[in-house]
Amino acid sequence: MTVFRAFHDLAAKVIACSAAALALTALVPASAQDRSLPFDLIGKWKAEEIQGELPKSGADSILEIEEAGTVAGSGGCNTIFGQVRQSGGVLKIGPLAVTRKACAPAIMDQERKFVEAINAATDYRGERGSLTLLNAKSETVLRLSLM
Numbered sequence: 092m093t094v095f096r097a098f099h100d101l102a103a104k105v106i107a108c109s110a111a112a113l114a115l116t117a118l119v120p121a122s123a124q125d126r127s128l129p130f131d132l133i134g135k136w137k138a139e140e141i142q143g144e145l146p147k148s149g150a151d152s153i154l155e156i157e158e159a160g161t162v163a164g165s166g167g168c169n170t171i172f173g174q175v176r177q178s179g180g181v182l183k184i185g186p187l188a189v190t191r192k193a194c195a196p197a198i199m200d201q202e203r204k205f206v207e208a209i210n211a212a213t214d215y216r217g218e219r220g221s222l223t224l225l226n227a228k229s230e231t232v233l234r235l236s237l238m
Contacts (some may be wrong), residue, residue, distance in 0.1 A: 100168050128177060132156050135164075136235035139221075142204045143231075152205040154235060162187070162209075166202030168194035182224075190212045206230030208230075208232035 138152035139145075146152055150167035151176055156175055157163070162170045173187040187206060193199070211232050212224035224233040 112142050122184050128156065128158060128160065128175065129217070132175070132177070132182075132215065132222070133158050134222075135238045136222050138205060138233060139236050140231075140234040141201060142233070144201075144204070147197055147201050150194075150201060152201065153238070154209065161221050166205045168192055170208065174184045181213050182215055184212055205233070 114136045116150070120185045133156050135153065135155040138154070138228065141152060147167065151165065151166045153164040154171075160174055160176055161172070162175045165169070165171065166189065169190040169192050171187050171189050175182070175184045175187045187209060189202075189206060194202075208224060211226040214225040216223045216225065220237040222235040222237070223231055224235070226232050
C-alpha cells in the first residue's frame with residue numbers, strides 16, 4: 092500500500108465520522124441544545140405588575156423557571172406549564188399549556204393577561220430579586236419578584 096493510498100483511506104474515515112457526528116447533532120431537539128439558561132432567569136417569580144396593572148389580591152400569578160428549560164406556575168386560578176429557551180439573544184417561553192378551571196371573572200381576566208404577557212416576552216432584565224419581561228418593542232409586559 093502506498094503512502095498516498097493510506098492517507099486517502101484515513102481521510103475518508105475522518106470525513107465519514109465527522110458526517111455521522113453532524114447528523115446525530117441534528118437529531119437532538121432544540122430544547123435540549125438550549126438548556127443552559129442565564130442564572131438570573133432561574134427561580135420562582137411572583138407577578139407584581141401584569142401589562143401595567145397590579146395583580147388582584149389573593150390571586151397570585153406565579154412563574155417558576157427551571158434550569159432544565161421548563162416553566163410552571165399559576166395564573167391565579169389555573170396551572171400553567173411549558174418550555175423556555177434563550178437562543179440568539181431572544182427569549183422564548185412557550186408554548187404554554189393551561190388547565191381549564193373556572194374562577195371569578197376578574198381572576199380569569201388577570202390570568203389571561205398574565206399568559207399573554209409571558210407569550211409576548213422576547214427579552215428580559217434581571218436585577219437583584221426582580222425580573223422584567225419585555226416584548227419585541229422592548230416594552231415591559233410583566234414585572235416579577237423572586238419568591
